[in-house]
Each structure stands twice: as structure tokens, then as C-alpha cells.
Amino acid sequence: MRFRLNAVVGAVLIGLVLAAALMAQVWTPFDPMKLDLRARMQPPSAVHWLGTDEFGRDVASRLIAGAGTSFEISLLTVAFAMTVGAVLGVIAGFLRGWVDRVLMMLNDALLAFPGMLLALGLMVVVGASKYAIVVALGLAYAPTMVRVVRGTVLSIREREYVEASRMIGNGEGYTMARHVLPNCIAPIAVLATSMFGWVLLSESALSFLGLGVPPPAPTWGNMLAASRPHMDTAVWLSIAPGLCIALTLLGINLLGDGLRDRLDPRMAVA
């Protein structure tokens, strides 16, 4: 029962983030872009629930508006890294031979590069935009996924049910898709949920370096980055987006664990 409660808490947290993202399309308390230089750096009050930033923009509105962007970037990035990583990992681990050697050589070269540096380089080349971030961060994180999936596949390919599939006359592609990949789900799910957190933070880091989603569009990452100089005078500016990031991470992790258990027939309660 415990894991079900956890999954429900996770689902509620993620649901709140998604609801905020949807709501931002039609209504926010204030216009998140609107400057109001008379109301700069106000602490939380009845009018501005979470205060205002150095340009007098309403923090609550910017958080709501940024939810969609931050969540979308992280989700797409993880999906991208997961797809590339799982497919290449299964192919390399299952087929072995020169395919494995070439793929792993490229993969290790990418891994040897600091992920952030790689993303930075790509961003400089293609320019800052939402999808550029997705591709850049996705490529930075995919090699880890490839490694993990390949390792799992190496052990699964020796199981007898894989051999049985070959005896039945199934092709290698079918065997990979039907018998190998589904049995890799547990490690993929664990890695993907932790990756979600790393990506949210990396997006903030890119924003911090001025290569994230270009201002004035709000994301949790660039809000956190922008709050840094005012940490001593306006602490609410960093607490609010920080808390949002932390709660989203918690939600994703709880939900991910719940889903993984749910998807594993061995964990199902009779």
C-alpha cells in the first residue's frame, strides 16, 4: 500500500504543475511580462502573493507562466535522451560485435566531455531557443542512458528466454523489441526520473550562463538565476522558484517509482 500512496502524492504534485501550466494560457494574476517600476522588490503581500522581482514583475504570475516552459523542456529532453539511449543501448548490447564497438566508442567520447560544456557548445552554434535546449541537453544526457541500457541488455541477452525466442524463429529485431526492451524498463525508469531533476537544474544553469530560454520569457531556471544578486535583500525571489523545482522533482520521482512498480508484473499485488 505504501508505494501506492507515494504514487498518488507524486501524481498530485505533477498534476498541480500541469494545471498551472494550462492555467497560464488563459489567466495569471498579473501579466508576467509587465514591468512596474513603482513596485520593485516587494515582499509577499495580499496583492502580490509571492512578491515582485527587480523589475516589479509579479513572481506568482511568472512562476505559473514558467511552469509550462520548464516542464516541457525537461519532459522533452528526458524523452529525447531516453529514446536515443534505449534504442542505441539495446542495439549495442544485443548485437555486440563491431556495431557495439563503434557505438560505444562514440558514446564514450561523448561521456568523456562534460555534459554542460557539450550543451553550451551546441547552444552557441544553434542559438538559444526552447528546442535547441532540448536537443543540446538531450545529447548531453543520452550517453549515460546508453551505458545503463547496454549494461542491462548484456545480462538479459544471456537469459534463456532470449534463446528460446531465437529457437522459435523470431528475428533479432523482434526479439529485441518483444523480449529484451520490456525487461529493461526498471533501470530506464529509475534513470529517467533522476534525469528529469538534472535537466531542470541544467536548464537553470544554462539560463544562468545566459544561454537558456531568452528573457523576458520566464522559466523557473532563469528566475532562479536572476534572483541570485538579490539573495540578501529579497530572499523570496529564490525561494519560490527553488521550491517549485524541488516539489516537481519530488513528484516526478514518486510518480516514476509508482509507475515502474505498476509496470512490473512481479510487483503487482494479487
Next chain:
Amino acid sequence: MSDPAHDHPLLSVEGLTLAAPSLGVDVVDDLRFHIGRGEFLAVVGESGSGKTMAARAVLGLLPPGIQRTAGRILLDGEDLAAAAEPRIRALRGAAIGMVFQEPMVSLNPALTVGAQLAEGLRLHHKLPRDEIRARSLEMLRRVQIPDPERCLAAHPHEFSGGMRQRIMLASVMLLKPKLLIADEPTTALDTLVQREVLDLMVELARDHDTAVMLITHNLGLVARYASRAVVMRQGRKVEEGQVGEILRRPSHPYTRNLVDALPRRGAAATPVSGEPLLAVRSLRVEFGGRGWLRRNRRRVVAVDGVDLDVRAGETLAVVGGSGSGKTTLGRAVLRLAKANGGEVRFRGRDVLGAGGRDLHDFRMGCQLVFQDPYSSLDPRMRVGAIVAEPLRHLPGMSDADKAARVRGTLEDVGLVGFDARFPHELSGGQRQRVAIARAIVRHPAFVVADEPVSALDMTIQKQVLTLFRALQRRYGFACLFISHDLSAVEEIADRVAVMQSGRIVETGTVAQIYDAPSHPYTRALLEASPTIDLTRMLESAA
């Protein structure tokens, strides 16, 4: 006959009850037995009978989730169940030694053999270093480890399973315990090695006047080594007595079941003539030695010029010890392992060189049943889907036909209504039935069965073998039955090929091989097989 053990029992277990509160059941229920000094007691039972838990309770090593709720365990009059942990620790090893089932994991791979032998001596006897070394060497010599000096400095992975079990035995007997608990010590070993290890264990126990509690499911071993036996079922003792009595005149129906489950020779088959279905000629399989990174690895010849014929509908058994190459032979015949030379023909057509269409046709005609039913079924598929999967390559079949075929096959193997279950919800025997159903659902002409019953309990073995026989009669497939268990082979095979170090040393009908073996290796295998001994004994008594 008066039983001297009753006067001064070394170990006496009184009303032991072990409960698993999370499951709400008693795994051991009011168990009573005793072992005299130097006595050899066998505790017989199948999986789930609670025999291992009872032994662990004696050592105070119950796994988490299982608790002792009643009973006393008296060792020399001292109640172990009431003793404090430090006292138990002092007795563990020194007074009660234990040998586990799996020699591959019971030695620490990171420590040298010498360090592991010394551990117990240092802990319990506080001896000087050279004394420890001298005693270790002597004991290794005693368990017939070649080059004991080198062995002390070696790591466990350098030894075979049989050698490791000897080292394990040496480390336990070094402390001269009063009681040795051996939990299925040779189940993972082949017949010849099993005999060597157990003979050695009996000798050592006699030398040190150590009592032995042998936990096993193998009645043959009980008959050969034990003087008294306790039969357990579902946590209860169902029968206790002198071994000869119990086996010849079992009083409890369950014991009778166990005795009846002993493999007996099947009816002599009428010799099948005509073209062989599968013909193997001078087949050769080698491992290792290739690739520039593995240059210095030795090349191992696993299968060395094997000739075999399997005719339609017959069962040819390949028997041999571990490392004889029998599994590799089966895999090479099916092209799951790469052959380095020779020829395999199926229905007269070449197999080894076949590609594309021909290979597909070959695959359609053969199947394989694996040894381990726990890893041969995809844990994420339901039974129905597992059995249906081979049918996706039969183009002419409608979905309704396929569903009917799956239903019929599940009925054949006695698993009606199991379609929606997952493998983890089945017992070992049921899983093996699913594996058999998957193998025969396409009605193949040839099935390779690689040790299909060696992971199963005795009564389940019997059921699966009987089922296999019945299916073979109904569908007429030929079978290459690979096994190290000569008694199972005697029951199921028509002809037998004996394999030693990659070569077939003798081939013949069951009667020829079992009644008049000509090759010394065959004779050694037969002599080492305890179950065959036992069935002979029971037959001559009847």
C-alpha cells in the same frame, strides 16, 4: 534393537515451531527429532517442507521474517534457543559446522582459500600462525586437494564446483565440530563428484566422531549414507526411522509417494529403423583462443568429433558429467552454438551451412526445453502469450485456430486456465510445463531437452517425465535428452550415448548401457549414481 542415541542425544529438537508472521503460516510445525553422537541423520523433504529452515534454526541463522515461536533446541543439554547471541556465535563453527548447497557462492571470492581456512581457527582456537598454516595444509591434503601449498594462496574462482565444496568441507571440519549440518551439499554437482565429496564427508565425520545432519531431497543419497531419516512435508515430520525400514516399508502415504517417484526403467522400446531424422557427423565445437584481446586464452574443445543419429520418434539420451560437452553438443546441433567442423543433417538437409529460408525451415521443425524454468520464460509475458508466440510463424493459421491450439496444448500439459498467469505466479514444475508447452505447440519433429527436470523436486520430476513421455507418444517427436542424472535417463530414454570430455565413449540401448556397460567411464557413472543403487535394492527386495 535399542537406539543408543536415545540415551545421550547430541542434538535434540523438541517441538520446534517457526512462523512467518507476514505470511500467516508456520513454516515448521512442532518438529521433534534428535541426533546421537557420530550419527548420520538424513532430513528428507521437497522444497517448502521446512527442512532448510529447521537447520537454520539450529544454527540461530533464521532469515528475517521468520521467528521461532515455540520449542527447544538442545545441544549437549544446552538450550540454544534460549542462549544469548554471543554464546551462539561461540558455538557456530566450533561446535556446529555447516556446508551449504551452492559452492560457487559460499566461499568469499575476494579472499584467498588460506585466509578463509584460517578465519575459523583464529576465531575459535587462538592458534599461532604456523600452527594454523600447518593444520590447514593437513586438512587440504586430507580432502585430496592437489598441491595444497598453492591452494592456500589461490582464490576460490580458480577451483571447480567439486573442489570448492571440498575446500568448504575442509574449512568446516578444521574446527572439529560435534555436529555437521550439510544442506543439499552436492545438488549442484554431477554424479561422480557428488560421490567423491560425500564419501569424503562421511570419512571425515567418522574420524572426528562428528554427527551429520544431511538435508536432501535425494532418496538415493539417504539410502547410501544415512542410518536414520526424518521425512518432512509442509513443515511437519511425517515419518522417522531406520533408513532401510522407511524405504522398504514406508508407513506414511507421502513417503510412499516419494519412493514411488524414484525413476524406474521405462518399457523397452521397439527399435526404430529407417533414415535418421537428425544425423550428426564428426561435429566439433571449440571455445576461446580467438580475437586479439584474448590471445593467451587456451582453446577448449568442448565437442570433439561426435557422431550421432536420432531417428524419428525416439529418445536418445546424452549423459555425462559436467564439462563433458553434452550441453554444447545440444546447442551446436540446434545452431545456438557455432560449430567449428563436422556436419549436421536434419531430414537429409544440411543444417550448419543453412541460411535464410532453410534455416527458418529447420527452426520450424525443432525446439528446445531448457534446464532452468526460472530464466527460460519472459517474466513480462503471460502464460497464454508465451505458448502462443511460436505460432506467429505459422502463416496458414487463423487467430481462432491459434487460440484453439494454445488451449489444447495447455490442456495437454495440465495447465488449463493458466493463460492469464505470469511466470512468477507458478511453481517450478508448472513453469517447466509451460516451457514444454511452448516447445511442442508447433508440433515439432525434434526436441532437445537440456536437463529439463534437474531443477525440480523428485515427485515433480516424476510427473514432468511422465508427461513428457505421454506427449512424445501422442505427437511422435524425436528427443535428444541431455542429462547427468542416470536414473531419469533410464526412465525416459530409448537409447543412451555416454559422453566424456567432448567424445561419445559408448552408445547403446538402455538395457545395453545399464546392464552391461562396456566403457569404464560408463561403469563409474553408474556406480556413482545413488538412485540407481536404491532402485536395484528395492527391486531385489520386492
